[in-house]
Amino acid sequence: MKLLAVAIAAVLAAIVRIMFFTPIELLQGAAQKIYYIHVPAILSAYLALGIVALMSIVYLWLHDERADRLAESAGEVALLFTTVTLSTGPIWAKPIWGTWWTWDARLTLTLFLWFVTAAYLVLRGAIDDPIMRGRYSAVLAVLAVLLIPFIHLSVYLFRTLHPMPIVLKPDRPSLPVEMLTTFLLSLGAFLVFCVALIRARYRLALLRDATAVP
Amino acid sequence: MVPNAPGFLAASWIVARKDLAIELRTRSAFLSVVMFALLGLVIFFFAWDPTAVSSLDLAPGVLWVTFTFAGLLGLHRSFGIELEDRAIDALLVAPIERESIYAGKAIANAIFVSAVLVIAVPALALFYNLPLGRAIVALGVVAVLAAIGLVAIGTLFSAMAVNTRMAELLLPMLSLPFFVPIVLSSAQASTRLLANRPFGEVLPWLKILVGFDIVFAVACTVAFPHTLEE
Numbered sequence: 493m494k495l496l497a498v499a500i501a502a503v504l505a506a507i508v509r510i511m512f513f514t515p516i517e518l519l520q521g522a523a524q525k526i527y528y529i530h531v532p533a534i535l536s537a538y539l540a541l542g543i544v545a546l547m548s549i550v551y552l553w554l555h556d557e558r559a560d561r562l563a564e565s566a567g568e569v570a571l572l573f574t575t576v577t578l579s580t581g582p583i584w585a586k587p588i589w590g591t592w593w594t595w596d597a598r599l600t601l602t603l604f605l606w607f608v609t610a611a612y613l614v615l616r617g618a619i620d621d622p623i624m625r626g627r628y629s630a631v632l633a634v635l636a637v638l639l640i641p642f643i644h645l646s647v648y649l650f651r652t653l654h655p656m657p658i659v660l661k662p663d664r665p666s667l668p669v670e671m672l673t674t675f676l677l678s679l680g681a682f683l684v685f686c687v688a689l690i691r692a693r694y695r696l697a698l699l700r701d702a703t704a705v706p
Numbered sequence: 707m708v709p710n711a712p713g714f715l716a717a718s719w720i721v722a723r724k725d726l727a728i729e730l731r732t733r734s735a736f737l738s739v740v741m742f743a744l745l746g747l748v749i750f751f752f753a754w755d756p757t758a759v760s761s762l763d764l765a766p767g768v769l770w771v772t773f774t775f776a777g778l779l780g781l782h783r784s785f786g787i788e789l790e791d792r793a794i795d796a797l798l799v800a801p802i803e804r805e806s807i808y809a810g811k812a813i814a815n816a817i818f819v820s821a822v823l824v825i826a827v828p829a830l831a832l833f834y835n836l837p838l839g840r841a842i843v844a845l846g847v848v849a850v851l852a853a854i855g856l857v858a859i860g861t862l863f864s865a866m867a868v869n870t871r872m873a874e875l876l877l878p879m880l881s882l883p884f885f886v887p888i889v890l891s892s893a894q895a896s897t898r899l900l901a902n903r904p905f906g907e908v909l910p911w912l913k914i915l916v917g918f919d920i921v922f923a924v925a926c927t928v929a930f931p932h933t934l935e936e
Contacts, residue, residue: 516837526792542873552932603885604886607882607883608883611879611880611883614876614879614882615866615876617869618856618869618870618872618876619869619871624869624935627932627933628866628869628870628933630932631862631866631868631929631933632880632934634858634929635862635884635922635925636883636927638883638921638922638925639883639887642887642914642917642918642921643883643886645887646886646887646890646891646911646914647912648896649910649911649914650890650894661915704783
């Protein structure tokens with residue numbers, strides 16, 4: 493539990509620094525500060541999704557229930573961080589792009605990552621037998637890894653063939669030192685928070701399996 | 707392996723023939739799925755302002771969305787019929803490889819959804835007043851590629867979904883994200899084919915479809931034995 497407490501403190505500290513000790517960006521104003529939450533959140537989601545994919549392959553290979561439990565824990569945390577990304581994005585996009593949502597390749601891909609992660613968790617919830625649950629969800633996770641390049645390719649082609657009237661994200665100028673420090677602090681805090689949540693969720697899964705009625 | 711056991715392709719065909727025979731004798735799924743597809747095409751027509759969007763732009767999207775949903779109805783039955791009296795056990799004890807059960811089911815499903823398309827595409831051309839003409843052969847190729855991808859994914863997920871609670875809900879939830887590249891590519895390819903655009907504009911979408919079919923036909927065949935009880 494110590495790690496979780498440290499992680500929560502670090503995230504709170506990062507938020508205080510973002511709000512009070514980081515300069516306001518000249519062109520985008522206060523909206524730019526979402527960047528310090530948005531990007532660390534999606535990178536944490538990628539970390540968690542990477543763990544799901546890796547542990548699913550390990551489970552199909554070794555049939556070790558620890559791998560399945562870790563995949564389950566990381567899957568739930570991945571859904572949380574993808575949700576944070578998908579909800580902070582539109583709040584930034586409305587003042588900057590002038591629209592809450594656009595079918596940009598990255599947005600679309602993140603949305604489908606969210607759908608597949610949610611389906612993964614629903615599938616887990618719909619199977620009682622632990623061995624079947626482990627196998628089915630691992631198969632889904634491995635297939636989802638194969639799906640990502642295809643979704644990316646097709647939505648990318650879709651967008652470039654049909655350019656949309658959106659204000660494209662300009663190339664970000666290299667960040668001033670204060671902003672970069674804030675970003676890196678926030679990223680560090682989020683990644684530790686992500687690991688701490690997965691660990692806490694893993695312990696919960698252990699307790700549940702230990703007390704489960706066979 | 708038993709000495710006189712059939713090879714992979716022969717075994718797959720036996721499984722496929724069994725499923726097709728059941729369908730031919732009952733015809734319950736085929737007729738309902740065709741009706742569903744026709745209703746889908748018709749209902750979409752009324753959700754659309756013909757003076758604002760030309761039917762040429764709308765029809766391919768309508769076709770592939772309807773086809774995907776109709777396909778899901780048929781695919782759900784694929785392993786649903788094995789639940790009764792635990793018929794799946796008979797397949798599992800048969801002296802054939804597990805992969806050929808999947809391949810056989812997938813072949814039967816591919817024939818099933820292709821038959822639906824054979825009725826749905828002319829109906830679409832009729833209702834939406836489409837100039838099929840020269841594009842018909844190329845559209846057929848797109849349809850076959852789309853059907854292979856749909857069936858590869860759908861057959862595997864059907865096998866998984868029947869063993870869960872809420873199977874009817876879970877199959878679309880699992881499958882639809884995987885159908886995105888198929889629906890997108892087929893709709894884009896058919897729009898360009900119907901508009902007589904140069905083939906170079908169609909080719910990238912066909913490449914995605916072919917790549918998707920190969921990757922998922924192999925991956926789902928390999929994954930299938932993991933979804934069965936030992």
